[in-house]
Amino acid sequence: MDPRLRLGPGYPRPDLDHRQVEQELLAAGWTRCGIGDWAIALLSPDGTTVARISPFDPAGPYVAAVYREASHTRQVPQLFAHQRLTGGGDFQLMERLEPVHEDEAAAFHDAIAARAPEVADLVDVVRRVHGKAQSELPWCGPLDDNPDNVMRTADGRLVIADLFSADGPKLYATVVSDPDLVVARIPEAERRFMTELPLANTGSWEPAVRESMRAGLAAADARSGG
Template identity: 70%
Template sequence: MALYREAAHTRQVPRLFAHRRLVGGGDLQIMEWLEPVDADEAAEFHRALAAREPAVAELAEVVWRVHERGRRELHWFAPKLDDNPDNIMRNADGRLVAADLFGADGPRLYAAVVDDPNLVATTIPEPERRFMTEIPLTNTGPWPPDVREAMRKALTTADTTNQP
């Protein structure tokens, strides 16, 4: 949400009309209507953003500032931007906009659920991670039911252990 708020002046991010945190750690965002763009056009936008080219320089400044802040403040913030072509879309005016450029470092986060569930339990409040084993991420899952159950049990034990 910080990206949409801080980069609104660039007109290279979607207009955000509403944002709500959901139980379990999800977010609901209501944005302006967007259309998909060709993968090559999206890749070019991502390349320009990474190179901080003049056409996206203001946006790039905000993106990298928000990314650095996320890396400092959030334990499992992804080390790089999500360059998925689907994150670049076209608004009704015809402008390209960047959405959903940040994410979690899923492989590291889910490894910590297994290796150090206490760290996860003390870093991410239970209501914000309630459904994390149900998210079928490409790089970190989906997991077989027994693995998901072992993760849930480890976190439940950690939650119980860390209660005052």
């Protein structure tokens, strides 16, 4: 059955935030199956579908665009649904993926970097969407060659996931050094939960640092009249 039908048409509602969506899915029998810097992942009760939930992910719509526009290559995950969440969160519902050996992942990345014939269509989509993100998205990050982004589907295909994101180190350094610039470039409604990233790989902020960032952004919002 289509995972969208199990959750209901149009799930989740855009007025929900990341915490509410997580709680609804957990109550429906989904279980946590992964956590990274930008998002957590929940596995459906039947084990076939994963929900990626981020409290703040400006690049989410661009990554979803790659999944949709490159779906014909079968070298990206099958995306069942994408929804922006209130406060700047991002929800993606996709097929379950499994990790691959690092050497296999590196070879796939090498093929992408060289625009090898077998990935040429994929590369064309990635470059086009990433170029759009670079022109529209403040603090857009580079293409990510992390081997963990190459995974395998249940039917054995190699796919590439999360090829780019916001440039977290530069963005959050600017939150500390120049919160007025962040406020000027990212509306409050799109960054309300930006200090709630899980940061499972790089390590979470100290509570004092998190509160300082929140206070700096709130003061900048007040100065801007936001």
